[in-house]
Amino acid sequence: MSGTPLLAARDIYAVREGDHGPVAVLDGVDFELAAGTLAEVVGPSGSGKTTFLLALARLLPGVTGELALDGASADGIAAQTWRTRVALLPQRPALVPGTVADNLRLPWTLKVRHGEQPPADAVLADALAGVGLVDVAPGRDVCRLSVGQIARIALLRVMLARPRVLLLDEPDASLDDASAGEVARLTAAFVAEGGSVVRVSHVRADASATARYRLADGRLEALHA
Amino acid sequence: MPDVTPGGAIPIGAWELAIATVFVLVAGGLSLRMGLKLERDLAIATVRTYLQLFALGFVLRWVFVNQTWPIVLALLGVMVVAAARVVLKRAGNAPPGVFGSSVVAMALTGFTVTFAVTALIVRVPVWYEARYVLPIAGMVIGNSMTGIALAVERLFADLDARSAEMLGLAALGAGVWECARPSVRTALTAGLVPTINSMAAAGVVFIPGMMTGQILAGADPLEATKYQIVVMLMIAAATSIGAIASVMLMYRKRFTEDGVYLEKGYREPAA
Numbered sequence: 001m002s003g004t005p006l007l008a009a010r011d012i013y014a015v016r017e018g019d020h021g022p023v024a025v026l027d028g029v030d031f032e033l034a035a036g037t038l039a040e041v042v043g044p045s046g047s048g049k050t051t052f053l054l055a056l057a058r059l060l061p062g063v064t065g066e067l068a069l070d071g072a073s074a075d076g077i078a079a080q081t082w083r084t085r086v087a088l089l090p091q092r093p094a095l096v097p098g099t100v101a102d103n104l105r106l107p108w109t110l111k112v113r114h115g116e117q118p119p120a121d122a123v124l125a126d127a128l129a130g131v132g133l134v135d136v137a138p139g140r141d142v143c144r145l146s147v148g149q150i151a152r153i154a155l156l157r158v159m160l161a162r163p164r165v166l167l168l169d170e171p172d173a174s175l176d177d178a179s180a181g182e183v184a185r186l187t188a189a190f191v192a193e194g195g196s197v198v199r200v201s202h203v204r205a206d207a208s209a210t211a212r213y214r215l216a217d218g219r220l221e222a223l224h225a
Numbered sequence: 226m227p228d229v230t231p232g233g234a235i236p237i238g239a240w241e242l243a244i245a246t247v248f249v250l251v252a253g254g255l256s257l258r259m260g261l262k263l264e265r266d267l268a269i270a271t272v273r274t275y276l277q278l279f280a281l282g283f284v285l286r287w288v289f290v291n292q293t294w295p296i297v298l299a300l301l302g303v304m305v306v307a308a309a310r311v312v313l314k315r316a317g318n319a320p321p322g323v324f325g326s327s328v329v330a331m332a333l334t335g336f337t338v339t340f341a342v343t344a345l346i347v348r349v350p351v352w353y354e355a356r357y358v359l360p361i362a363g364m365v366i367g368n369s370m371t372g373i374a375l376a377v378e379r380l381f382a383d384l385d386a387r388s389a390e391m392l393g394l395a396a397l398g399a400g401v402w403e404c405a406r407p408s409v410r411t412a413l414t415a416g417l418v419p420t421i422n423s424m425a426a427a428g429v430v431f432i433p434g435m436m437t438g439q440i441l442a443g444a445d446p447l448e449a450t451k452y453q454i455v456v457m458l459m460i461a462a463a464t465s466i467g468a469i470a471s472v473m474l475m476y477r478k479r480f481t482e483d484g485v486y487l488e489k490g491y492r493e494p495a496a
Contacts, residue, residue: 080400083397092389096394110400111400
């Protein structure tokens with residue numbers, strides 16, 4: 001990889017209490033992600049894939065190591081600001097009570113985006129149609145959504161906020177094949193526009209991945225695609 | 226007709242106390258017969274009631290005669306610390322540091338509300354007049370303790386229940402307050418609703434405790450009413466301010482400096 005990577009992680013170390021004492025879930029992991037790429041991370045269940053994404057999003061307590069975005073060290077970037085640029089979609093996304101539109105505009109209600117304009121109604125309607133939710137009105141209460149619809153709205157929410165890097169933790173685990181295809185298409189479009197994605201997969205492989213890694217025993221190993 | 230004290234109260238002797246105890250014995254007998262296994266707790270509670278209240282009676286009698294401001298303030302301090310220990314015990318899943326925050330919240334409300342009432346409403350001749358300060362402080366601290374304990378217990382339970390939602394919020398750039406705000410609201414509602422309900426039911430459903438006591442002690446019901454109104458408002462204020470202060474002092478303790486909510490696996494042992 002040449003030039004400054006968009007996202008760089010050095011010597012990431014995370015320990016978790018196991019049944020027989022502390023276990024290094026991430027044991028000195030190095031990782032680089034170029035702009036406009038999609039990295040897929042696979043590994044057995046419990047190997048630390050989610051922990052890896054949490055560490056990249058600075059959402060993991062007690063983690064050590066260095067992170068940099070566009071060559072700028074994470075030390076000089078407030079955690080909240082970092083997360084608007086390196087945004088995680090958790091494995092079990094939860095929406096807040098309210099309507100679909102309330103949830104899609106949620107990022108703009110936060111202090112960290114003070115002064116930014118939230119997306120207009122037409123943008124929301126287009127975005128919903130783009131993930132196969134053409135029949136879901138922005139005014140629908142989120143308690144009337146299915147699990148699969150919640151997963152796609154949570155993905156839309158984080159994408160509309162335009163982060164530089166998107167961290168997806170098994171985004172299609174609760175989706176049928178057609179919906180999973182829409183998620184893959186949306187992810188590919190995000191990458192084509194210059195965004196970068198780290199995607200943890202367990203169920204399906206992403207055909208558009210530009211790099212593949214395997215996480216096992218605390219180590220991240222590059223796989224030849 | 227039994228003798229009446231100078232204040233108008235009918236005195237109670239050993240025989241009368243024994244009769245009251247018989248009723249508890251009946252309750253204990255029922256528990257034994259029905260296999261409820263409550264008789265032991267009931268017996269211990271009864272003995273504690275006798276010992277603690279007699280001890281209180283002797284202490285108050287001594288303090289009323291020998292009152293000095295350091296003694297009165299020291300007793301208030303003991304009450305605050307004892308109340309904070311109760312909060313700590315009830316909020317079993319609270320993070321370390323909750324004891325200190327409870328002491329601060331209760332000292333703040335206990336001292337402010339008590340001395341505001343004794344100085345501005347009752348207008349006691351000496352600011353540390355134990356006959357007024359101690360009973361009023363007892364009611365203020367006791368009630369704010371209940372409110373704080375309910376609010377704190379609910380705060381940490383609700384934060385745990387919303388951990389997935391908060392992770393999603395934090396991942397979008399939300400700060401600690403933005404993540405915790407709904408739980409803070411839920412906690413304060415839980416802490417304040419019993420007090421608000423009891424204000425709404427006072428005089429309609431039940432005669433409040435202090436008013437009952439004053440009437441039994443021979444006071445004019447209207448005078449007792451005015452005192453009771455002061456006490457109820459003061460309890461409402463103390464409970465609200467105490468619960469708000471304690472919840473605001475505590476909610477951050479469950480987050481890292483970077484605003485990450487500490488899930489169960491990442492916590493230090495409980496306080």
